[in-house]
Amino acid sequence: MISPCTQNSIISFCLCLSFCVYVRVSVGDAAVGKSALSHIFHSDGSLFQKNYSMTSGVELLMKCVNIPETNDSVELYIIDSAGKQTLVEACEKMWGDLSLLCLVFDLTSEQSFANCSHWMERVRAHCQGRHVPGVLVGNKSDLSARREVQASIAQDWAQSQGLEYHETSAKEMENCDAPLLALARTFHALYQERRETIQNLSPG
Amino acid sequence: MIDSSLSSSGAKVVVATCGDENHPPENITDGNTKTFWMSTGMFPQEFIIRFAEPTKISAVTVDSCNVKHLKIEKNTSQNASQFEPVTEKEFEHTEGHLQSNAISLNGSSATHLRFIITSGYDHFVSVHRVSVQN
Numbered sequence: 001m002i003s004p005c006t007q008n009s010i011i012s013f014c015l016c017l018s019f020c021v022y023v024r025v026s027v028g029d030a031a032v033g034k035s036a037l038s039h040i041f042h043s044d045g046s047l048f049q050k051n052y053s054m055t056s057g058v059e060l061l062m063k064c065v066n067i068p069e070t071n072d073s074v075e076l077y078i079i080d081s082a083g084k085q086t087l088v089e090a091c092e093k094m095w096g097d098l099s100l101l102c103l104v105f106d107l108t109s110e111q112s113f114a115n116c117s118h119w120m121e122r123v124r125a126h127c128q129g130r131h132v133p134g135v136l137v138g139n140k141s142d143l144s145a146r147r148e149v150q151a152s153i154a155q156d157w158a159q160s161q162g163l164e165y166h167e168t169s170a171k172e173m174e175n176c177d178a179p180l181l182a183l184a185r186t187f188h189a190l191y192q193e194r195r196e197t198i199q200n201l202s203p204g
Numbered sequence: 205m206i207d208s209s210l211s212s213s214g215a216k217v218v219v220a221t222c223g224d225e226n227h228p229p230e231n232i233t234d235g236n237t238k239t240f241w242m243s244t245g246m247f248p249q250e251f252i253i254r255f256a257e258p259t260k261i262s263a264v265t266v267d268s269c270n271v272k273h274l275k276i277e278k279n280t281s282q283n284a285s286q287f288e289p290v291t292e293k294e295f296e297h298t299e300g301h302l303q304s305n306a307i308s309l310n311g312s313s314a315t316h317l318r319f320i321i322t323s324g325y326d327h328f329v330s331v332h333r334v335s336v337q338n
């Protein structure tokens with residue numbers, strides 16, 4: 001894809017996903033809130049979808065993030081990927097050259113957290129050694145009475161996977177910007193680092 | 205003969221996908237491998253070089269970093285459109301120094317050459333010099 005050129009704009013593909021293989025048929029439980037989060041980020045907090053509609057393919061959302069203290073911005077192309085197992089394979093083809101990962105689980109579902117490691121394997125296999133920075137997001141922090149995953153445990157696992165951990169509530173619009181802002185910053189830093197490396201290369 | 209600076213012969217980059225204003229596409233044709241154009245993310249990336257007049261080209265040499273797959277297209281029209289494929293090449297990954305690849309174009313005549321980088325070894329790729337052998 002060729003995008004229109006805005007100056008000093010760094011572009012990334014960000015994959016938003018989680019794992020929901022459930023034997024139960026209730027799709028409501030399967031939904032961890034990826035689409036809800038993506039939409040809120042995309043719309044600067046004006047959109048929260050109360051009614052669950054399952055993502056059946058991938059949805060592409062674009063968001064431009066300004067990097068503080070620079071003239072640079074990062075365009076995030078957010079691929080909201082389906083979480084349902086039967087749909088994942090088709091979606092994987094559309095992940096393309098993904099640059100960033102936003103892995104979302106439901107804080108009220110231990111299972112959705114446990115499945116994060118399957119997602120990581122999948123993404124790693126897809127990226128074939130390319131370094132893909134990412135964040136782990138525990139969503140639905142508003143449902144504190146139903147919480148099944150403790151922050152410290154999620155935090156530890158995230159760290160072991162090289163992911164930055166955030167908790168959000170797409171419903172209360174709490175902290176929703178944080179994970180993707182963190183990703184944008186990371187990608188910007190990566191760009192600067194690579195630019196410096198290239199600057200110091202000798203001719204072939 | 206190797207034309208070390210394409211721009212001195214009137215050739216210039218007329219189109220390039222996203223870039224950093226500190227590393228403009230003119231750096232591709234200035235003959236200097238110290239200066240470069242750098243992509244800022246995603247693939248494909250492309251740039252188009254226009255020659256001052258229709259030019260017979262036996263080969264091009266591309267000095268670059270992190271480029272994995274490159275396609276070259278050309279046309280003989282005044283406009284940068286309606287290209288036909290010429291060739292493509294898989295570059296080897298290099299560490300610590302630039303990739304330098306000579307690509308034969310079999311003496312095709314062209315007014316525009318279009319370079320399409322379809323994949324890279326990293327999120328970002330750079331092109332430091334394109335030189336043309338007539």
Ligand SMILES: Nc1nc2c(ncn2[C@@H]2O[C@H](COP(=O)(O)OP(=O)(O)OP(=O)(O)O)[C@@H](O)[C@H]2O)c(=O)[nH]1
Pocket residue numbers: 018020030031032033034035036037049050051052053054055056081082083084139140141142143168169170171172
């Ligand atoms: N209480 C609460 N509900 C949420 C939150 N985020 C999402 N939901 C609800 O959870 C349900 C599923 O949200 P989606 O965003 O569609 O889930 P998804 O992860 O995209 O699901 P798939 O597309 O099937 O993979 C919806 O009914 C949302 O309203 C949240 O932070 N708190």
Ligand SMILES: [Mg+2]
Pocket residue numbers: 034035036053054055080081082083
């Ligand atoms: Mg969804």
